[in-house]
Amino acid sequence: MRRRRLLTAVAGLLGILVIVGGVAAVVSGPGHAASRPNAVTSTSAVIPATAAAPSGGLQPVAPTTAIPADTPVQQQDDQGFTQGFASAANEASMGRVEAIALPAPAVAGGWPALTPNDTPDGWTREFVSGLLDIDFSHQTLGTLGPWLVAQSGADLLPGIPAGVQNRMLNATLLDPATTPGETSPIPSAAQWQADSAAGVRWTVSTVQVTPDAHWQQMVDAGWQPRDLYAAVEDVTAVLKVTSGTATTSHRISMVVQLGSGLYHQGYGTALVASWTET
Secondary structure, three states: HHHHHHHHHHHHHHHHOOOOOOOOOOOOOOOOOOOOOOEEOOOOOOOOOOOOOOOOOOOOOOOOEEOOOHHHHHHHHHHHHHHHHHHHHHHHHHHHHOOOOOOOOOOOOOOOOOOOOOOOOHHHHHHHHHHEEEEEEOOOOHHHHHHHHHHHEEEOOOOOOOOOOOOHHHHHHHOHOOOOOOOOOOHHHHHHHHHHOOOEEEEEEEEEEEEEEEHHHHOOOOOOEEEEEEEEEEEEEEEEEOOOOOOEEEEEEEEEEEEEEEOOOOOEEEEEEEEEOO
């Protein structure tokens, strides 16, 4: 019973993954290790497919995976995830996500080239800063989609369809309507245009990253993901919004799900969820 309650708590955390509309997450295999996971294989990996060929030297990278020990805890939790994803609401949501046409990965339009990182907190800080440090007059919404694909990570939770495994990041940030209950920090096209005309700038600072407690508890209890770079990170930060001479500060939070980078070695971002701003 305790195990079932824990899985339910993590399912609530995963939200769009298990209960449509919740938080970002993924499997937290080696936890907050300071170095790359030791057991490394690239078999049974999903190679991402996009609507166009990669550009700028970006090439698909197979996720780093290993087969977990077939323990009773592993069997129980794998089955719990699979059954959760099989709900009618989740199947409908994932069907919408699978229908998204991904652009080719590219780093252009003023978006930064991120450095591959072998620590979950290091990658998360870099990704969040790259995503939310925005000069709306010099960065475009149209080039954000390709940038997100370039930073994406695999979502290899049990029961996630192959056609969804590389689309959740773009879905949660650019098309949150595909995952009911979620909101995104990224403005609409109309708001982006208005912010561009007004010379609005966003700057993120004081980024704090901690492993999600519920998820870590589940992993510590014996369940292991097959993606060795899977992790769930809780993030808080300060977002400064500057327009003209006026600057306002906002407390923000989100959950970031990580997985094997699909276009670079190390960690990538599988999705972002549970966005709040005050």
